[in-house]
Amino acid sequence: MFGNEEEFAKAVAKLNVDAQPRPEHQAELRRRMLAAFDQARGETAAPGGSRLAGLRSLIVNRRFMRVAAAAAIVVCVVGVVAVWNPTARSGVALAAVRQRVEQARTACFKLTWYRDGKVEYSGEVKWREPGLMRWEVPGMITIYDWDKGKFVVLMTEARTAHSAEISDLDNPYHRDWIHNLKEMIGSESAEEAGRKDVSGPQAKGWRFREEGWVCTIWADAKTAELLEVEFQTGNTRMVMSEFVLDAELEESLFSLTPPADYACHTQLQMKAGEPAEKDLILLVRVWAMGNGDAFPDSLDARQFSSAAAKVDWTRLEIKSQEEAKQVQDAISRGFWFLYSAYDRTYAGKGVRLGQKETPVFWYRPGKSKNYRVIYADLSVKDVPPEELPKTRSETQPAPAGD
Amino acid sequence: MTIGAMAPSPDEAEQLLRRARRDGQALGRLYDRHYDGVYRYCVHRLFLREAAEDVTSEVFLQVARQIRTFAGATESDFRNWLYAVAGRQVAAYLRKAARRKALLEAAAYQGRLTASRTEDCQDELDWPSLYQAIAGLSEREQTVVTLRGFEELPYEQIAVVLNVKPAAARVVFSRALKKLKKRLLKSMGSARGDTSCLATKRNSRRPWRS
Numbered sequence: 001m002f003g004n005e006e007e008f009a010k011a012v013a014k015l016n017v018d019a020q021p022r023p024e025h026q027a028e029l030r031r032r033m034l035a036a037f038d039q040a041r042g043e044t045a046a047p048g049g050s051r052l053a054g055l056r057s058l059i060v061n062r063r064f065m066r067v068a069a070a071a072a073i074v075v076c077v078v079g080v081v082a083v084w085n086p087t088a089r090s091g092v093a094l095a096a097v098r099q100r101v102e103q104a105r106t107a108c109f110k111l112t113w114y115r116d117g118k119v120e121y122s123g124e125v126k127w128r129e130p131g132l133m134r135w136e137v138p139g140m141i142t143i144y145d146w147d148k149g150k151f152v153v154l155m156t157e158a159r160t161a162h163s164a165e166i167s168d169l170d171n172p173y174h175r176d177w178i179h180n181l182k183e184m185i186g187s188e189s190a191e192e193a194g195r196k197d198v199s200g201p202q203a204k205g206w207r208f209r210e211e212g213w214v215c216t217i218w219a220d221a222k223t224a225e226l227l228e229v230e231f232q233t234g235n236t237r238m239v240m241s242e243f244v245l246d247a248e249l250e251e252s253l254f255s256l257t258p259p260a261d262y263a264c265h266t267q268l269q270m271k272a273g274e275p276a277e278k279d280l281i282l283l284v285r286v287w288a289m290g291n292g293d294a295f296p297d298s299l300d301a302r303q304f305s306s307a308a309a310k311v312d313w314t315r316l317e318i319k320s321q322e323e324a325k326q327v328q329d330a331i332s333r334g335f336w337f338l339y340s341a342y343d344r345t346y347a348g349k350g351v352r353l354g355q356k357e358t359p360v361f362w363y364r365p366g367k368s369k370n371y372r373v374i375y376a377d378l379s380v381k382d383v384p385p386e387e388l389p390k391t392r393s394e395t396q397p398a399p400a401g402d
Numbered sequence: 403m404t405i406g407a408m409a410p411s412p413d414e415a416e417q418l419l420r421r422a423r424r425d426g427q428a429l430g431r432l433y434d435r436h437y438d439g440v441y442r443y444c445v446h447r448l449f450l451r452e453a454a455e456d457v458t459s460e461v462f463l464q465v466a467r468q469i470r471t472f473a474g475a476t477e478s479d480f481r482n483w484l485y486a487v488a489g490r491q492v493a494a495y496l497r498k499a500a501r502r503k504a505l506l507e508a509a510a511y512q513g514r515l516t517a518s519r520t521e522d523c524q525d526e527l528d529w530p531s532l533y534q535a536i537a538g539l540s541e542r543e544q545t546v547v548t549l550r551g552f553e554e555l556p557y558e559q560i561a562v563v564l565n566v567k568p569a570a571a572r573v574v575f576s577r578a579l580k581k582l583k584k585r586l587l588k589s590m591g592s593a594r595g596d597t598s599c600l601a602t603k604r605n606s607r608r609p610w611r612s
Contacts, residue, residue, distance in 0.1 A: 002527070005550075008579055012551055015529045018451075019442040025455045026437055029462055033433060034426045036466035102565045103542075105493065130464075130490050147464060251497070 040167070094206055096224035097217065098185040104245040105129050107178050114237040125240075127178045132254040143254055146179070152256045161258035177240070181229065184208060185217060193218075198227040198241075276337065281378050282327070283334030284361065286311055288353040295348030295360050295376065299338060347389060351376045359389050415477035423470045433462060436481065439553065440488050446552045447492045447544060449505045449533045460491045478559070485555075485563045489545050502537070509533045527586070535585040543578040550575050 002008040105128070112122040123137035131146035141154040152163040185206075193205030193216050203218040218228040229240040258264055288295045290307030318324050338344075348360035355376035362373040362383065370382045373389075421428035440461055444454035464487055474480055496502050512530040536544055545564060549555045550571075557568040557575075564571060 002579065002583060005575065005579065008551055008582075009554075011527045012532075015527065015532065017445070017529045017552075019445045021438060021441045021458075022451075022455070025458075026441075029437070029455075029459050030430060030433055032459070033462045033466045034430055036463050037426050037429055037469065040467045040470070099566065105541075130494060147467065 094185050094190055094217070097206075097219040097226060098182070100219075100224050100245070101178070101185055101226055102182055104178070106246055106249045108242075108244040108247055108249075109240045110242040111135070112239045112241070114239070125177070126249055126253055128249050128254060129178075131179065133177070134253050143256055145254070145256060150256050152258060154258060154262060159262050161262040161264045163256065163258070163264065181240075184215065195221060203227050276333065277372065277374075277380065279330045279334035280337045280361075281334075281374060281380070282330050283338065284348070284374070285353070285378060286316075286331060288348075289315060293353040295351045295353065297349045299346050299348075299361075345388075348376070353378075362388060412476070416475060419475070419477060419480055423472070429466070429469060432480065433465075436484055437462070439481070440484055443485060443488050443548060443553060444492060446548045447488075448495065449509050449530075453495065453501070453505060457488070457491045457495050460495075461488045464491070482559060482562045485549065489541075489563065493541055506534060506537060509537070531586060531589060532582070535582050535589065538585055539578055539581060543574055543581070546571055546574045547578050547582070 002011045107125075107127045109125050109127075110122065111125050113120045121137055123135055125136075126134040131144070133144040133146070135142045135144075139155065139157050141156060143152050143154070145151070149166045150163070151166070152161055154161050190206045190208055193207040195202055195204055196218065197203065198218050202221045204221040205216050205218045208215040208217075214232045216230045216232075217226070218230075219226050226243045226245070227241070228243075231238040284295065284299075287299075287304060287307050290309065290311040292310075296303060296307060316327060318327060344361070344363035346361050351358050351360050353376060358376040359373045360376050362371045364371050364385075370384050371388055373381050373383045375381070418428050418431060422432050437458070441454060441458045444457045444461075445451070448454045448457060461484065465484065472480070472483060474483055496505075509530040536547055539547065542564065546560055549560045549563065550557070555563075557571045560571040560575075561568040564574075566574075
């Protein structure tokens with residue numbers, strides 16, 4: 001029997017372990033892997049086959065609107081993740097916390113959004129590697145499989161399910177929150193944030209600053225257990241708290257198959273693509289069209305489906321199913337763009353579509369110092385911060401709903 | 403890892419990795435170079451060929467989906483990533499209690515066959531017994547034992563895979579060996595004379611071929 005590493009190596013060398021791979025498996029897997037690579041890259045992705053019966057039915061049977069509404073729900077919840085902005089690793093001060101988080105195989109925590117200091121909504125999140133996540137807010141459960149780009153939204157009161165498969169999730173921010181948290185802890189930009197009490201234990205904090213966001217991580221000063229993570233931008237604050245790591249979580253919690261008593265309303269496939277400002281402009285245009293040519297009071301995803309149901313789609317001059325699919329995808333990307341943009345303001349309440357020189361939405365893109373302002377006539381201008389309109393009535397949309 | 407005689411230089415390997423993010427052919431070459439290592443790692447963690455093939459498949463399919471966003475620059479980074487992905491996929495596979503049970507049953511069955519063939523040298527270590535003992539270790543210990551004991555990776559590389567310091571990896575391995583020895587001695591002592599286990603399961607699983 002072995003007593004040390006060297007003896008163990010000798011014992012292992014004598015073992016009769018057949019670790020020779022089968023060439024058939026190797027060749028077959030190679031083929032599957034390259035096919036998956038091509039598909040992920042979009043080279044061999046099949047053109048988006050429309051499930052719509054025809055252009056006429058597209059316009060009159062409201063299926064398009066249902067799909068767009070489901071897209072709104074999905075991209076809303078997905079888009080929230082895009083606020084994370086991990087930086088390079090190598091931090092030393094956070095090593096103990098990072099090691100604890102890095103080792104976690106499951107995590108449960110509470111997620112609370114605040115706006116202007118008031119709770120906007122709150123929910124429970126469960127996470128399990130690799131990339132599985134379940135987020136519950138009143139009336140809605142969203143289950144994610146980030147590796148596969150698959151999502152299902154369960155509306156618990158209406159007993160309806162909306163599933164989606166989003167390809168091209170190649171943006172590193174489009175990962176589950178714990179993945180991104182792991183990336184963030186250890187950032188070179190970490191700075192000490194002092195100490196405070198977090199529900200009992202004395203916590204030590206570290207702060208990260210990222211293009212308009214400030215993130216603070218609090219961990220037990222003695223045990224390095226993660227206690228709380230805060231994100232703050234403008235008047236919006238997101239807090240992850242009450243962490244429980246490595247709890248036993250049933251696989252069924254992350255099932256993407258809706259319960260038997262749920263009606264499956266939509267099964268959406270879309271490409272994440274590169275969300276663009278023009279997609280957002282199309283989204284707010286459609287929204288206003290469904291609202292009697294007036295911009296809605298707020299960009300609340302829960303309100304979009306009812307507005308979309310009233311849109312006269314012929315005004316968009318859609319001539320084919322392919323064009324209809326493009327519009328649908330653009331609206332989905334518009335939501336994605338909307339919820340991915342931080343430092344944003346909506347001021348469209350009471351404004352008519354087409355009004356000149358009347359700003360309805362502005363946001364600061366990436367590292368730009370200036371803001372992009374979208375006007376009611378759908379024109380866009382670059383505006384320096386000091387010349388922005390004063391209104392800041394709507395900076396953060398509500399969570400998605402049905 | 404198996405690197406053939408035609409292994410590229412470090413510079414060429416870095417170029418290959420860069421190209422693999424957008425070029426299927428380059429990714430295929432990387433696959434050819436690393437398939438054996440990943441498969442072998444999975445065999446040592448999962449005992450059964452079928453299980454090892456399933457998990458190896460998951461590893462490379464995940465690589466195909468995520469290679470474009472992989473941030474590493476060197477082939478060593480890529481190899482570490484592969485082992486990290488493989489470790490997670492193995493853990494995910496084993497999380498299903500039924501699968502773990504099947505693997506252990508197969509090992510137990512194979513172990514009985516092995517023992518019956520080697521009655522005159524019962525102190526010899528056999529693979530099924532060792533596998534059963536390894537399976538009783540923590541996930542982290544299993545990973546270190548496999549990477550160090552079977553793949554003979556340096557501690558520095560194991561440390562990267564596990565995201566710990568090399569010294570910590572060394573300590574984990576040392577402790578794991580002590581636990582293994584204890585478990586094996588215990589099981590050898592109790593198994594001699596025990597001929598009853600798993601008789602009913604004998605034909606229900608295809609054992610690891612030895």
